[in-house]
Amino acid sequence: MIVLSVREPAELLRQHGLSITAQRIAVLRAVANRPHSTADVLTEDVRAEIGVVSRQSVYSALGILADKGVIRRIQPAGSPALYEDRAGDNHHHLICRTCGKTVDVDCAVGQRPCLTASDDAGFQIDEAEVIYWGTCPKCLEARTDG
Amino acid sequence: MIVLSVREPAELLRQHGLSITAQRIAVLRAVANRPHSTADVLTEDVRAEIGVVSRQSVYSALGILADKGVIRRIQPAGSPALYEDRAGDNHHHLICRTCGKTVDVDCAVGQRPCLTASDDAGFQIDEAEVIYWGTCPKCLEARTDG
């Protein structure tokens, strides 16, 4: 099992005013090792690292980390929530309709982009969530083979 | 109860090769009368119109209508699926984080836009789903009042 050093997970937690617990550190590591994973998958990874953890602890850690902006949660249609450690840069996602493969895409417009709708209807917009749906190279190939 | 004539719902069904049933017609009318509604809300509306309908029939009708492109389904994070009759023009949405109010936004770029990611990673993109998150005028006002 590969464990990347996530710029000192404990340090990250402290910076955000969160208590440092083995569970949270393991969750941070799991998200960093396998971005775009579901809570269930991450729970397995966490268990592989620290042995035992409750489902609720993982949900709670993911929830509070997402709230604090340490990680990001995305909820694509027809899929449970996915978590990734790349947060705060408002990047977007490309999802394969066939296999669910998810990859990051930088925003086409610039650094903090996409926050302008053609007509904002008086809303104060704070985030533009963009998901590109399509078919990944592998599934395209499989289709032409069939 | 206001019932708009939805360009002859029966005609719409026929055009898409679907059997014409009272349930489907009522579902189409409900979606047209109250866009951005959940399946539950639409089920109530359908019952108000034709008396009795099963949950599954509404789900099934919504599913097949969305598949055929007659209506559109959106699944915002933290909300059950919403349905709208404006389909096929790839418009986007503006959602209030506080009250959930959802409004349509035309795409800033043009007619069939947004299908270009900065790096498509070899994917064949068929849809760009854009959700602008923010606070609606009413909730902004309520906040400054408090």
Next chain:
DNA sequence: GTAAAATACCTGACTGTGTCCAAATTTTAA
């Protein structure tokens, strides 16, 4: 218009994500 075939509908049980609660444990501050 009628009968056969195809399609859709209904009842009821079930699954998968995610949340709520009170008790026990761990972390933090003094």
Next chain:
DNA sequence: TTAAAATTTGGACACAGTCAGGTATTTTAC
């Protein structure tokens, strides 16, 4: 070290949506 605060735990629960079958309706062919 000790007490207060925060976190974790286990179990039950809620919600949206799906599956399977038998029955009723619609469509098609005559």
